[in-house]
Structure formats: C-alpha cells, structure tokens
Amino acid sequence: MNLALTSGASEAAPLVNRKVTTQTQSDDQSNSKEADPRIIRRWKIRRLSQRVLCGALPETEWPRIVRCGWSMNALVALLGSKGKTSWSGIEHCNSIWCCPLCSARIREGRRSEIQEGFEASKNLGWKAYFVTFTVPHSISTSLGSSLGGLREAYKKMRRYSSLKSFFSKVEGVITSTEIQVGSSGFHPHRHCIFFTSSEIGEEEVSSLKSAWAKAVVKEGLAKPNESVGVVVKEATTAGISNYLSKVQENKVSLEMTRSDLKQGRVNGKTEWHCSPFDLLDSEVELPISVEQRYKLWLEYYEGSKGVSAIRWSRGLKKKLGVGEVADEELGALSPNEVEAELRWLKEEYRQLFKKQPFALAQAQALFKVGKYEEAQKVAGGELLLNNEPLAKRNATTD
Template structure:
C-alpha cells in the first residue's frame, strides 16, 4: 500500500500534483473558516435560525445529501473528490465551489474565443475600473458601478458606436479585491467586434474612455472638479486589448483572480494587501484583524450578483448549454472527463473525517494509495469496524 505522505518531487508532474493538493488543502481550510464565521454571524443576529438555512455555504461539503459519502477519482487525471454532499454553488462565499465553477467556465470561454475567430470576429478584452477609497462600502460601490454601466450602454451615441464597430455581444466578469484603498470592484469584458471599418483602434479606445468617464461622473464615482483623480482616471480606468487569444485572456484572469480563485492561496494567501489588493477568499486563510467582518460585508454585498454574465442569446449562438453555478458546482468532475467511484464512507466514518478536519487529507490518500490508503487513514483517526 502506498504511503500517505507528500509525493516526492521526482518529476514536473509530481510537483504539479503536490502544488494542486496544497491548494486544495487550503481551500478546505478556507471553507472551514467560512463555516465558522457564518455560524458566528447567525448566532449574533438570530440564534434561533439554523445557519445552513441562512447560508448554504455553511453546509457545503460538510452535510450529507445521501447516507454514504462516495470518494470518486477522475479516470484521466486521478484527481479525487466527494459525491453525496451538499454544495452551495456560491462563487462569492465558497473557495471550493468557486474553483470548481471556474474550471468549467474556462472551457466555455475557450469555446467562445475559438468560435469568435472562426466567425470573423476580433475579440477584445476591455477592463473597467473606477475611483474608490477606504471609506467606501462595497455595497455602495457596487450600486454606483451598476448605474455607471447602465449609463455607458444607453443612448443614440452608444447605439451608433455599436453599429459602426460591429459590436455584437459581450461576456462580463465581475471581480472584487481589497487593498490599501479599500474595496476595488472592477470588470473584465470580452467584446465581440466585427468590421471596425469606421474606427481605428485609438479612436475606439478614446470613445470608450470618454463614455466611461461621463458615466462614472453621473453615477457619483468620479467628481468632475477633482482634476487629479480625473487625470489618474484617464490613465487607469479603461484598458483595451484587441485580438486576444485563449491563453492571453485566461492568463490575465489568473493573475487578477477573476471568476473565483484559480491559482489562489498556495503562495499568495499570506501576502498582505498591497496596492493591487487580495481576493476576499484570502481573508479565510490569512485571518488578520477585521478579515471576518470584511468577508461578511463581501458576501452580503455580492449576494445574488452574477460573476460571469453573457449577452442575451450569446451562449446559444456559440453552442454552449446554460448551466447554473449551483449545478456546475455539484459535480467536481472536470469537463470532458469521467469519474469512477473508489469507495463509499458510512455516516460514522464521514462524521469522524469532518470532525478531525481531514477532508483534504483523505482525498490525497485516495489519489496516492487508493481505497486501501483511505481505510488506513480512517484507522489512524480512530475508526474501527468493530465498534
């Protein structure tokens, strides 16, 4: 039977696997902290309520949906995961669901980019930011940015712009970070452009910048008489990149942590917030003073918001099924892979695993040594088949 320790760094593949397992362990640690913070919040607000009824993340990958908890492994990559547990499907509150959902959204975006070029479009990535201070609440910033985007995309001049540059749809990703200047909500968008015959790229960018500045001033995000902020706004508020590829776009999102936390926590989670800030899921790992309150503010402000928005009809146009986040999170099997059941745990076994915080360690044991290694771990935790 294989040992349960970390895999030896004998090859690039083993190093990648080890890093992935470390990230997964931190995600489970983060989920455990989120569960505690959510429980504590409910106890303060309404102790008579069941925390799981208020926040689905409280029960995520903790409460059983069926009698036995299955351990499944990918037939292609040997990555293990659980089946038969409650899942919350929250990209905002849950670091595990966020990672699972992002993995599946990446496949959709790859298909979109490939379809766009095959259909004669030039996909552009447009990033929008706005001024913010440490005194701004996330809910207020979010409301003002929503209003600004509504103003950006209405009126005759916008309709004419769309026709002149052949703008036929978009995909928008909403991202939130926290840094020295407080909350920083911003968006990354893929615009599908075809036939910019009446626009050069410089004119295109200038029009978008001017429209965004007017929208932000009308929404209260930017003061018209603050010339210093307007100068910085003109430099940083809009970034446009034409002709993006799959790797260009997705690498950009990895670096900025859009659509959840893809390469999160393993090396960056302990880093203090700098000018660019950190993703709120890192609050769950670093746990500095005030992080619990900031995490609660974050999930309350973002509740019900779509992290990834597609223009109406675009998914059907590209040939992508519309799968909701909670459905995408319910099965951790990666896209285009199949999983097999390695074994199943009894309620007593699962209760022991979660009580001793060994959910990530058990998955690692399954990947390294199969079901025999899982049983060996259970024995080491004090489980006996004769009790």
Template structure:
C-alpha cells in the same frame, strides 16, 4: 476469498488505530496542497458565517446555546441525508485526483473556496471556446476593464452598486447604442472582479466586447478614448468618480498572439488566456502591490479580516459574477448556459468509485477539513490501510484495483456480491 482481499485485511487490528491528527503522508502533491488550502478556507468561512449569524440573533458568537440559521454555505461538504458518500477517483496527465460525491454543494461562485474554482473554470472554458469560435468566424474582440475611483472609506456594497449603475447607464445611453452600431459590436461577456488593497475595496468589471470585424492593436487607443468618455459620464451620473484615462484599460485580442495583455498569467497564451483572465478573477492573487483577492482574507485570523470577509460575503450575495449578453451564446452555438449549481453537481458524475461511506460515519469521522483531505489523498494513493485505520471496522465499502468490492460491515471485510 481472493488473495487481494486477504492482503487488504492484513492490517493492524483494533486497538492499533493511528489517531488522524498525527498522520502525515510522506509526500503531498501540489494538487493535494491546493485542495487542502481550499478545504481549510471553506472551514474558516463557515465558522465566520456561523459566528455572524449567531451575533445577528443576539447569541454568543462562540457559544453553543440557541440556534441561528446561517446560509446553505455552512452545510457545503457535509453528507446528504440520503445515500452514501462516495470517494471517486479520476486519472489524467496530472495523476490521480479524488473527490467526494454524495455531499452537499452550496454552489457559491463568490464566497465558497471549494465551489467557486469549479464554477469559474467551467465558465473559463466556455468563454475561451466562445472567443475561439468568434475569431474563427472573422470577428474581433477587445477586453475592457471598467473601474471607479475608491478609498478605504467606501463600503463594498456601495461601490459595487455605483459600478453596476454606471455600466447599466452607459449601456442604455443613446451614445453607446450608436457607438455599438458604428463599431459593429454584436455582444459582450462581463465578469465582476473584487480585490482589496491599501485603498480599500476595488470592484471592477472585465468586459469582452465582440465585434463583427477584427480589432487591431492600432485601434486600442481610439477605442480607449471613445469608451472612456462614455464611461466617465456614466460614473458621474451614478454618483461615483472615474479613474484617469491612463488607468482605463482596453486591449485588442487576436488569435495566436503571445500574450493577451500584460496582466494575463504567464502560463496563458493568446486566446487561451481570455477565459481564465475574465472568469478566474476572485480565485487568483491580486495583481497590484499590496492587493489581495477576497479568499486570502480567510488566511488571516484577525477581527479585521473576519469583518472584511463578512462584508464581502454580504455584498456579493445574489449578484451575478459572469454574464453573457442576450443572444450571444446562441449566435456562437454555445447552447444553454448551466447554472452554478448544475456545474458543481456535475462533478459528482466524474471518476470511478473507490470508496462508499455511510452518511453517519462520514459526518462523524470525516468532519474536519484535514480529515477529509487525508481520506482523498489516501484514495489517490490506493492506501486502503490508512482508510481502514481512519474509518474503523464498519460502515463503508472499498473497491480494490482488481475490481473486487469489499464491505466493512463489522470488524472484518467480506466480498460483496
């Protein structure tokens, strides 16, 4: 047995295990803190969905009797029924980052605090790349925000339907088709954003309109007037009420400018900010005073917060969050668009395996969001002692930094072939 393995086995014996709930690493990185927040929010969302499903089945929401089938989001993060759960670690400029492979992913871009950021960041990179290619070919882009007037009395599902109907009505209108031809609009990318504030739910759409010619900042006011007239008419036809012209936002996007718009995050510059602005809407804090994004409802344990979250999860189910107009990806050479599920599943192939855990052991010992995060943090630090104290004496395999693989089959470690 190698010296590295002897060193790895020189840990506290059985009976000296440290209870997981009392363990606290001396320092936690900002990335680890963000992961803890996402995992905690997912646990809250899953508990709320289970309670809602039980209540709908006339069962005690907090009871254990009977069975009510919730959506697949409830199983996100749990071990699959086949194969081991792997802890993979990748290294980049920000340090080491660990994640689980071999667990279930719900792939919800709307209602999963863990899957949504993965999907939206991939979409952000695609949108940014598409914008760069379009501008490099001599085209122009305008970012337009379509919204409707709303109040606390308006349900989210109804407001989203009015928004969708109005945009569809405007897009199909003869006036808009003529305007597109006159202005040289060749395609668009739409993203629906939802926030909640003092006036209730606020669904709106960010649309990147791509034109065959550059769009100058001097043209913003002209485009604003033309689009606002068509949008107001479409909203009224769909049973809604439009906002004032001053609140109807149109911004020209040019290569190399210091800031795409006043509401783009300060760390994002020019074209590089487009993808994040359009696609990361629901994982950022609300911009307006008193406005929050839906995931922040998972930070408050009140009946109102739970009711609003359930309303949001129900209203967004089955709706697309980000959509490219037909033929636009091909025109920009972007290739086939991956599904949300494909994006989260692809994450499993990134990184090197440092730990393999039997599914039964994973579901038994890594059930809570906190224990899952602590295992990942230990893998990032290379703290194999903590992993042993947590998982016990059998059911997993560790790959050491020198490439040796050791398996915990019972109460000792053996070098794998």
C-alpha cells in the same frame, strides 16, 4: 458554533471490505507534498468562512455555505478521474463568492465554456476584445457603494448614444465581475470580452473611456482616470499575454474566471492587496488584525450577496454553440468516467467532517493526483477502483 448535522437513519446496504483507519492528514506527511495543496487550502478557507458567518449572523440568516459539504445521502462518495474529483451525496452551496470549493468548481467550468466560446468566435471571423472597467475607491468607500456604482454605471453606459457605433458591432459580451481587497478598500472591477463583427477603432475606444467616466461620475463616485478606468486589449492569445502571465496559463478565459488563483501582495509595511479568500488564509500574511480580516470578510459576504459573477449576454451562447449548464452541475464526473470512488456511510462521513475535516481534504487532494489508495489510508472509507463493479452506487452523482 455547532456544525453538527441532524442524524438520519442509514439506508445504505452494508459495505464490504470496510477499512476505517484513524490516520490523520498530519500522520502522512510523505504524501502531502504531492497532493494538490490548493484543495487543502480551499477546505480550510471554507471551514473558516462557515465559522465566521455562523458567528456573526443569527441562525435564521445563515447562508447555504454554512451547510456546504454536509452529508445529504445515506452514502457519501469522493469520485476521481484523471486529475478531476467530485463529490456525491453532499450539499453544495454553489456560492461563487464565499465558498472556495464551489467557486473553484464553478469558475473552472465557466472558464472552459469561455474558452470554447472564444474558439468558436474565431471560426465565425469575429474579433474579441478584453476590456476591464474599474471605479475609483478609497478605504472609506463601502463595497456596497463601489460594487453598486460599478454595476449601475455599466448599465447606464450601454444606453449612451456616443457608444452607438461601438455597440452596433458588438455580437455579444461575457462579463466577469471581480472583487479584490486591500489597504485602499475593496476594489471591484469588471472584465468583459466583447465579441465584435469587425475591428474596433481608436475613436470607439476613446468614446468608451469617456462614456465610462461620465457614467461612473453619475453614480456618485469619483471620476476614473481615463488611462486606468477602462483598459482595452484585443483578445488574441498573444495580445493578452500580459494579463494571462499573471496566472501563468495561456488561456483567454482564465483572467475572466479564476480570481481564486490570484495571490495577495504586500508592498511596504501598510500597503497590501489580495483576493477576499486570502483574508481567511492564515498563510497569507497581511498587516491587519484577524478581527479586521473577519470584518472585511463579512462586508464582502454582504456586498456580494445576489450579485452574478459571470454572465453571458442574451443569445451569445446560442450563437457560439455553447450549451447551458447550471452552476450545480459544473465539475461533476459522470458515472462512466469515474476511475475510483471512496465512499463512507453517512454517519461515518459526518464524524470525519466534524472532527477530521482535513483528512477529507487530504483525501480529495490525493484523489486529484490519482493516489487513490493513499487517500483511503488518510480518510478511511471503502475504495472502489474501476476494475471493480460500480453499478451498485446508491448516491447520486453530482
């Protein structure tokens, strides 16, 4: 597979004090312990996702993720500020499902929005309920049919007259669709935060459960077990602590958005479940072959295509005073908050991306923890710190 970029003439002004080292990630183990390991993992998974998809699909069908990270501008820059990093001058695929880097960036941005919305809802005196909907599935259920069934059943259920009383109290809803995979097939489910004007009673919860079971059966799937098909919890920070402890962060929005943080599990010799990204992580051991892992990844790619992961009901953001931000704008550092910038000419970055991508990953992981000089040692480039003039930045900030 050829990941080479088309060459473009460099329009950048010559950079001074350029110091390109040839050190690689593995040359500098002493720092790697403190760099953020999740970033390196995401780079590795993105690389493999690109390879698997390129290898399996004809070139005309290659998705945008194949080009994610490619240089776009004459200058490419890694930007850092207080535990945050962003890139300018490169392509972002914005695939929340298949690109671990874009997914983390977008999910983190959406997580903050949800947290903001949740806080605002408390000021309005609303209640918030965290509700999870699942559908029964087996190894023979394709992701297309279980995910399609989940989405259609949800739409159908909303029209049921038995839920009139419930929905009359609903001011808005945030839905987050999530997909896990395991020995019993793909497990799509939907987490929702229902914001309501008043409390939801036992009767309404039980109507919700029956309505869900009915809608799922209508979609041709097996009848969900009423105790697990729908799980309702009041979303006070204390009340949902069981959910949140899974990801060890006491924030209501994390369960909704950060499926990329969850870890795979293997029970016994044949039972396992994990996040789809774990399929491409060689450090996550699973009792299936590499070929099976790639096959599942392709099914996941096909099945999640075009499905929106996180959605707010119409008008809810306005009611809660939360602004609209496009996926591609999330996570971008603004020029005035940038503390440090490591930049490369297009061709130089291109070579690194092709031959030493994990040096770039390591640089980003070091930038995340404020080790700017060490990042430069690993990946070269020109380093500009905040006490140096940054006004001549040629690349666009993303």
